[in-house]
Amino acid sequence: MHGSSPAPLRSHHANGLKGILRVPGDKSISHRSLMFGAVAVGETRASGLLEGEDVVNTAKAMQALGAKVERTADGIWHIQGVGVSGLMSPKGDLDFGNSGTGVRLALGLMASTPLIARCIGDASLSRRPMGRVTVPLCEIGARFETAEGGRLPLTLHGAKDAVPITYKLPVASAQVKSAVLLAGLNTPGRTTVIEPVATRDHTERMLKAFGADIASETRDDGRHIAITGQRELKAQTIDVPGDPSSAAFAMVAALITEGSDISIENVMLNETRTGLITTLIEMGGDIAIEKRRLAGGEEVGDLRIRSSRLKGIKVPAKRAPSMIDEYPVLAVAASFAEGITHMEGLDELRVKESDRLAAVEAGLAANGVTTGSGPDWLAVEGGGVSGGGLVETHLDHRIAMAFLVMGLASLKAVRVDDGAMIATSFPNFISLMNGMGCRIEPER
Ligand code: S3P
Numbered sequence: 001m002h003g004s005s006p007a008p009l010r011s012h013h014a015n016g017l018k019g020i021l022r023v024p025g026d027k028s029i030s031h032r033s034l035m036f037g038a039v040a041v042g043e044t045r046a047s048g049l050l051e052g053e054d055v056v057n058t059a060k061a062m063q064a065l066g067a068k069v070e071r072t073a074d075g076i077w078h079i080q081g082v083g084v085s086g087l088m089s090p091k092g093d094l095d096f097g098n099s100g101t102g103v104r105l106a107l108g109l110m111a112s113t114p115l116i117a118r119c120i121g122d123a124s125l126s127r128r129p130m131g132r133v134t135v136p137l138c139e140i141g142a143r144f145e146t147a148e149g150g151r152l153p154l155t156l157h158g159a160k161d162a163v164p165i166t167y168k169l170p171v172a173s174a175q176v177k178s179a180v181l182l183a184g185l186n187t188p189g190r191t192t193v194i195e196p197v198a199t200r201d202h203t204e205r206m207l208k209a210f211g212a213d214i215a216s217e218t219r220d221d222g223r224h225i226a227i228t229g230q231r232e233l234k235a236q237t238i239d240v241p242g243d244p245s246s247a248a249f250a251m252v253a254a255l256i257t258e259g260s261d262i263s264i265e266n267v268m269l270n271e272t273r274t275g276l277i278t279t280l281i282e283m284g285g286d287i288a289i290e291k292r293r294l295a296g297g298e299e300v301g302d303l304r305i306r307s308s309r310l311k312g313i314k315v316p317a318k319r320a321p322s323m324i325d326e327y328p329v330l331a332v333a334a335s336f337a338e339g340i341t342h343m344e345g346l347d348e349l350r351v352k353e354s355d356r357l358a359a360v361e362a363g364l365a366a367n368g369v370t371t372g373s374g375p376d377w378l379a380v381e382g383g384g385v386s387g388g389g390l391v392e393t394h395l396d397h398r399i400a401m402a403f404l405v406m407g408l409a410s411l412k413a414v415r416v417d418d419g420a421m422i423a424t425s426f427p428n429f430i431s432l433m434n435g436m437g438c439r440i441e442p443e444r
Contacts, residue, residue: 006418008443009400009430011407016259019436023247025050025240026268027425028174028202029298031058031101033238035109036210037079038067039087039185042235044079049240053424054099061106064090065117083232084186089115093153096121098353098395098424101175103152104133105203108179111142112162112186112229118155124353124395126152133179136167140183140191162187164229166194168221171348172321174199174272177225185212187229196222199321200272205297210236241268241300245325246426248276249401252329253438254305255285256336256409261306262436263290269299275323276330277303283310283337310337312382317345324348327378328402331360335369336409337382347376353421354394363391363403367414388412397421401429404440415443 030050035058037044049055059077063069066088068080082088087110094117096103103119107130110117120126131150138144141159146152164187167180177193181203184191204225207214213228247267254260269277269292281287286306293300310333323330327349334341349356357378361371366389370381387410391403400416407414422429430440 007420008415008417009404009419009440010413010415010443011404012413012439013410014257014408014438017254017257017262017437018260020263020265021250021432021436022265023242023250023267023432024052024426024428026243027052027054027245028101028200029206029238029240030055031105032202032206033240034058034062034069034077034079035105035182036206036233037235038062038065038081039084039109040081040210040233040235041083042081044081044235044238046077046079046238046240047075049077050243050425052427053097054102057095057097057099058102058106061094061096061102064092064094065110081233081235084230085113087113087115090117093118093120096125098122098124098397098421100125100128100353104130104175105178105182107133107137107156108182109185110156110158111137111140111183113158114160115158116155118153120153122395129351130154132171132173132176136165136176136180137183139165139167140187164189164191166192168194169196172197172199173348174203178203181207181214181225181227184227184229185233190226190228192224192226194222194224197318197321198223198272200270202270209297210234239296241295241298242266244268244273244276247303248326248329249405249429250433250436251280251287251303251305252333253405253408253433255280255308255310255333256405258307262304264303264305266300267303269301272322275319276326279313279315279319279323279330280333282313283333283341284308285310310382312337312339312341315341315343320345320348325398328356328360328398329405331364331378331380332402332406334380334382335364335385335406340379340381342377342379344377346378352396354396354399356396356399359392359394359396359399360402363389363399366391367406367410385410386412387414390415390417393418393421395421397424397426401426408438
């Protein structure tokens with residue numbers, strides 16, 4: 001919602017959260033459904049797609065590049081693809097709003113096709129590093145004109161004769177991995193990404209389902225993922241499962257408020273995404289996974305969560321990629337736990353929608369929680385939260401949602417300076433949370 005006026009919110013103490021809920025579709029799978037559908041042959045249909053601003057911006061971008069994207073009244077999104085070499089220069093700028101995933105994956109998708117596209121985003125996205133994708137995409141043959149520091153606004157000149165590369169990821173990022181693999185779709189020969197640390201694997205799984213020639217194997221230096229390009233993709237029918245990164249807020253809300261007992265149905269449980277569930281269970285959280293099943297190539301299940309007395313633990317660095325978006329709400333859970341929670345391997349938090357490490361620490365301090373931190377670690381001293389503070393969200397949806405959860409169990413209400421960005425990933429967050437007994441309301 002960049003450009004709109006801030007919407008301050010506050011959340012009050014709550015007890016006894018109850019309900020059976022479903023969270024919106026997974027954001028990663030939603031972006032990919034639109035993008036892969038846009039370069040497939042035939043009509044891809046996606047139900048349960050996240051209809052947040054980030055994903056809607058991706059849908060508009062795919063349309064501007066030549067795909068037909070339409071949502072019918074039954075909530076199904078229909079994407080008529082143009083083939084792996086069929087994307088065209090858009091007439092106007094591609095506006096990715098707040099979304100790093102949207103712009104970075106789209107840059108990869110466009111990089112091996114000779115088109116010209118100018119990409120823009122909001123103030124948060126315009127501060128985020130793009131060199132991590134433009135560097136490998138230049139090796140493939142694309143060119144970029146960027147704002148200072150390699151940032152947005154940025155104009156991409158796609159490669160006329162793309163060349164396949166082998167690229168070892170210098171950062172643990174599924175976005176970078178995906179950008180290179182997507183560039184491989186319209187590149188002759190074999191494009192390989194080496195991933196020393198496993199990150200979310202939706203791109204690999206979904207491309208395989210779309211019929212791409214993609215394979216991965218684990219070697220001494222990590223996972224090698226290779227895609228052979230210039231093979232057409234076949235349109236798919238996709239049922240997008242619930243987003244574990246959105247479920248995270250309801251989970252922590254139920255754990256920290258007394259007398260709560262909730263169920264969240266149809267949550268994706270891909271093991272590259274379940275680090276928070278593992279961590280909360282280690283902290284003593286009463287979380288039961290029921291009805292584990294496979295749906296559309298992903299494991300899903302229903303979660304039952306009951307209020308729990310949490311204890312502080314050490315969260316290992318190697319777990320970070322599987323819960324990279326969940327640290328703000330984990331820090332909130334940790335502030336109600338007994339003892340200290342120590343989180344490591346957090347360097348990537350510095351370059352998310354905000355510097356999330358700094359934003360979390362400042363929000364905790366404003367509400368009376370003692371913390372310690374370094375360049376890539378955070379320690380939170382638990383024992384309860386006085387609250388009463390105002391949290392600066394820096395255009396970051398997850399900072400806003402995490403601290404609204406904090407207010408549910410703090411002594412005094414917690415205020416956030418702006419909840420407008422929540423619409424980027426979880427448009428019905430407030431109604432869903434209030435529906436189970438939370439009290440989140442506009443700040444008067
Ligand atoms: C995403 C990857 C993650 C995550 C983001 C979504 C994706 O970013 O933070 O919300 O869909 O690939 P990085 O891979 O850059 O860590």
